[in-house]
Amino acid sequence: MRIEAIDLFYVALxxxxxxxxxxxxxxxxxxxxxxxxxGWGESDASPLVSLAAYVCPMSHGNIINLSDSLLxxxxxxxxDIRRLHFKAHRRAMDIEQVDHxxxxxxxxxxxxxxxxxGKPVYALxxxxxxxxxxxxxxxxxxxxxxxxxxxxxxxxxxxYRAAKFGWGPxxxxxxxxxxxxxxxxxxxGPGSRLxxxxxxxxxxxxxxxxxxxxxxxxxxxxxxxxxxxAGAVEQYARLKExxxxxxxxxxxxxxxxxxxxxxxxxxxxxxxxxxxxxIGGITTTDEVCRLxxxxxxxxxxxxxxxxxxxxxxxxxxxxxxxFQFLEYPDTPSPxxxxxxxxxxxxxxxxxVRAPEGxxxxxxxxxxxxxxxxxxxxIEIDGRTVFASKPL
Amino acid sequence: MRIEAIDLFYVALxxxxxxxxxxxxxxxxxxxxxxxxxGWGESDASPLVSLAAYVCPMSHGNIINLSDSLLxxxxxxxxDIRRLHFKAHRRAMDIEQVDHxxxxxxxxxxxxxxxxxGKPVYALxxxxxxxxxxxxxxxxxxxxxxxxxxxxxxxxxxxYRAAKFGWGPxxxxxxxxxxxxxxxxxxxGPGSRLxxxxxxxxxxxxxxxxxxxxxxxxxxxxxxxxxxxAGAVEQYARLKExxxxxxxxxxxxxxxxxxxxxxxxxxxxxxxxxxxxxIGGITTTDEVCRLxxxxxxxxxxxxxxxxxxxxxxxxxxxxxxxFQFLEYPDTPSPxxxxxxxxxxxxxxxxxVRAPEGxxxxxxxxxxxxxxxxxxxxIEIDGRTVFASKPL
Numbered sequence: 001m002r003i004e005a006i007d008l009f010y011v012a013l014x015x016x017x018x019x020x021x022x023x024x025x026x027x028x029x030x031x032x033x034x035x036x037x038x039g040w041g042e043s044d045a046s047p048l049v050s051l052a053a054y055v056c057p058m059s060h061g062n063i064i065n066l067s068d069s070l071l072x073x074x075x076x077x078x079x080d081i082r083r084l085h086f087k088a089h090r091r092a093m094d095i096e097q098v099d100h101x102x103x104x105x106x107x108x109x110x111x112x113x114x115x116x117x118g119k120p121v122y123a124l125x126x127x128x129x130x131x132x133x134x135x136x137x138x139x140x141x142x143x144x145x146x147x148x149x150x151x152x153x154x155x156x157x158x159x160y161r162a163a164k165f166g167w168g169p170x171x172x173x174x175x176x177x178x179x180x181x182x183x184x185x186x187x188x189g190p191g192s193r194l195x196x197x198x199x200x201x202x203x204x205x206x207x208x209x210x211x212x213x214x215x216x217x218x219x220x221x222x223x224x225x226x227x228x229x230a231g232a233v234e235q236y237a238r239l240k241e242x243x244x245x246x247x248x249x250x251x252x253x254x255x256x257x258x259x260x261x262x263x264x265x266x267x268x269x270x271x272x273x274x275x276x277x278x279i280g281g282i283t284t285t286d287e288v289c290r291l292x293x294x295x296x297x298x299x300x301x302x303x304x305x306x307x308x309x310x311x312x313x314x315x316x317x318x319x320x321x322x323f324q325f326l327e328y329p330d331t332p333s334p335x336x337x338x339x340x341x342x343x344x345x346x347x348x349x350x351x352v353r354a355p356e357g358x359x360x361x362x363x364x365x366x367x368x369x370x371x372x373x374x375x376x377x378i379e380i381d382g383r384t385v386f387a388s389k390p391l
Numbered sequence: 392m393r394i395e396a397i398d399l400f401y402v403a404l405x406x407x408x409x410x411x412x413x414x415x416x417x418x419x420x421x422x423x424x425x426x427x428x429x430g431w432g433e434s435d436a437s438p439l440v441s442l443a444a445y446v447c448p449m450s451h452g453n454i455i456n457l458s459d460s461l462l463x464x465x466x467x468x469x470x471d472i473r474r475l476h477f478k479a480h481r482r483a484m485d486i487e488q489v490d491h492x493x494x495x496x497x498x499x500x501x502x503x504x505x506x507x508x509g510k511p512v513y514a515l516x517x518x519x520x521x522x523x524x525x526x527x528x529x530x531x532x533x534x535x536x537x538x539x540x541x542x543x544x545x546x547x548x549x550x551y552r553a554a555k556f557g558w559g560p561x562x563x564x565x566x567x568x569x570x571x572x573x574x575x576x577x578x579x580g581p582g583s584r585l586x587x588x589x590x591x592x593x594x595x596x597x598x599x600x601x602x603x604x605x606x607x608x609x610x611x612x613x614x615x616x617x618x619x620x621a622g623a624v625e626q627y628a629r630l631k632e633x634x635x636x637x638x639x640x641x642x643x644x645x646x647x648x649x650x651x652x653x654x655x656x657x658x659x660x661x662x663x664x665x666x667x668x669x670i671g672g673i674t675t676t677d678e679v680c681r682l683x684x685x686x687x688x689x690x691x692x693x694x695x696x697x698x699x700x701x702x703x704x705x706x707x708x709x710x711x712x713x714f715q716f717l718e719y720p721d722t723p724s725p726x727x728x729x730x731x732x733x734x735x736x737x738x739x740x741x742x743v744r745a746p747e748g749x750x751x752x753x754x755x756x757x758x759x760x761x762x763x764x765x766x767x768x769i770e771i772d773g774r775t776v777f778a779s780k781p782l
Binding site for chain 1: 413
């Protein structure tokens with residue numbers, strides 16, 4: 001079977017704010033083959049910039065758009081997906097956006113090949129079974145300690161055993177930072193896990209990050225996430241050297257396999273958090289997951305999109321028993337919540353498993369795509385290089 | 392003075408081929424301030440994808456387009472440029488394309504502030520003077536050894552004392568690879584420097600790269616460039632470990648400061664080649680140049696665009712006496728050749744100097760922009776988010 005169509009969808013809420021909420025829009029790709037099958041994928045990236053990487057005119061042999069490299073190609077097996085991943089990436093190697101953009105089509109191809117072979121994606125990746133994961137309810141800090149405490153109480157009432165608070169006012173000042181973490185812990189109660197996501201608050205400043213780690217430690221924090229910029233690998237190493245009393249997590253800013261390898265080897269985090277919608281899809285995420293295992297670093301998904309993307313992450317890390325944690329966004333926008341016809345829910349033990357396929361094992365709700373679609377038209381020299389088709 | 396307009400230009404030849412010739416199109420940015428000044432910059436990147444990073448709708452607080460972050464801002468001093476570089480980059484940190492895209496506006500801002508202060512950019516970077524550089528005539532290999540020899544002879548006849556041959560058939564097979572380098576050396580004659588650019592021919596294969604380095608060594612090759620992928624940092628280290636008899640160069644694929652730092656520290660090249668039009672402009676290139684100096688690695692520009700970009704590179708490395716080499720594209724397209732009203736030429740000693748300003752010290756030829764302009768229109772939800780203005 002050959003790739004017959006690569007359909008691109010920009011979806012967004014009517015109003016988008018500057019909150020650190022990644023569920024306000026999305027970039028979706030549907031791949032269709034000539035035997036009537038289809039697969040879906042989602043990037044965690046700017047929809048317009050990613051879309052441009054599928055339709056931009058050629059600049060030379062290293063800037064060839066993703067659609068041109070993939071249309072008409074045979075795709076029947078996991079080896080085909082890996083071959084096409086390499087081909088499309090190589091021919092677009094001077095498009096910086098390529099990894100963010102390619103993530104969606106790569107996920108879609110795994111979904112599609114899984115459907116063709118009647119197998120879940122984790123099986124295509126070589127795993128015989130999956131293991132249940134502990135979901136941590138991933139939310140933003142409230143605007144102040146009081147509202148953060150209320151959010152934490154609500155999470156406890158929903159029965160979560162772990163929660164991550166991030167961004168919001170974190171990084172404003174020492175007193176507020178500590179009050180926010182204290183409030184989160186008080187709201188959750190003593191039994192459950194608390195993760196803190198600092199949202200790159202201290203930029204390149206390992207010393208302040210270390211100080212906060214010491215100040216947060218009494219609240220039994222499982223990890224301190226992204227205290228520093230993604231590129232601050234030397235500073236992450238410095239934080240490790242200082243002997244942070246709290247485990248350090250990061251990695252969502254790794255846009256390439258090498259960035260993840262560099263961060264793991266030289267930044268020396270305890271947890272590496274990879275976004276399947278940024279680093280190039282399931283193909284690359286699977287490689288980083290295996291690297292993390294070899295290097296003794298705990299792999300965690302970064303997910304702040306729909307359950308289409310949560311499923312993609314689950315298929316990658318589901319088969320590895322020792323990787324126990326799962327980022328699980330709890331307060332998605334209606335767009336992200338309704339993008340799939342069903343959601344991946346906790347079982348009676350409060351754990352989450354990869355869907356059993358075929359493919360990703362989850363279906364896109366076309367009504368939702370239709371509701372939130374933002375039609376795009378791009379013309380160059382008066383010629384239309386892309387126009388959203390009516391649904 | 393405040394930024395009043397950021398004008399975006401996609402220019403291209405009527406016909407673009409898949410040859411590794413980066414002068415077939417370009418992305419230009421003109422910045423205008425409310426006191427009537429302007430500055431120009433150029434990215435070495437996909438024009439459409441880069442343009443999208445200036446006009447894409449906000450996705451959240453980490454995906455805000457470059458124009459929104461810069462318009463209306465005060466820009467009077469180098470400190471303003473650095474502050475704005477940080478601000479725009481921070482607010483676009485989840486747009487992977489940001490570095491490629493931002494390069495053009497960053498270069499334009501240095502040009503503009505130099506014009507305002509009546510100083511060349513190198514002076515704004517803290518250098519009192521510049522030193523002449525040895526330009527290596529940068530061309531593609533011919534389609535076979537015979538044509539490569541003729542190209543080399545022509546370069547010798549033009550009086551160049553150094554030349555770099557790259558891409559083309561390199562990497563096809565052992566015999567051809569060696570024949571190409573032999574032909575280049577024979578054509579140049581014994582006296583002058585020869586650099587070989589393998590165009591990532593051996594991907595991740597350090598052993599083959601080592602073997603070729605040994606085979607090329609008898610032809611007195613100054614460096615072997617990009618034998619491996621940009622992300623193959625571990626493999627570059629392996630090549631070093633194997634003891635390549637030829638110096639190793641690379642770095643044009645470094646899209647971020649960290650990628651360059653990682654490559655310098657862990658890939659251990661002898662020469663690091665940074666493209667001011669990819670890594671974020673003069674601000675970031677200057678930082679890498681200083682890092683290379685501290686780390687004892689020789690900094691070289693990567694330039695395969697117009698002399699606007701050559702000027703930007705020259706202002707960065709011009710002030711450092713020990714960095715002697717300058718990539719100097721010799722066979723640009725008419726677009727790249729005529730993009731500036733004058734070209735930066737070799738002096739009677741065959742050397743090249745940074746223009747003496749103010750700003751970049753070079754003027755854009757608006758007739759050329761007009762001739763090659765590809766008007767772009769982008770509509771979302773029926774609303775125009777970008778439309779090229781008539782010139």
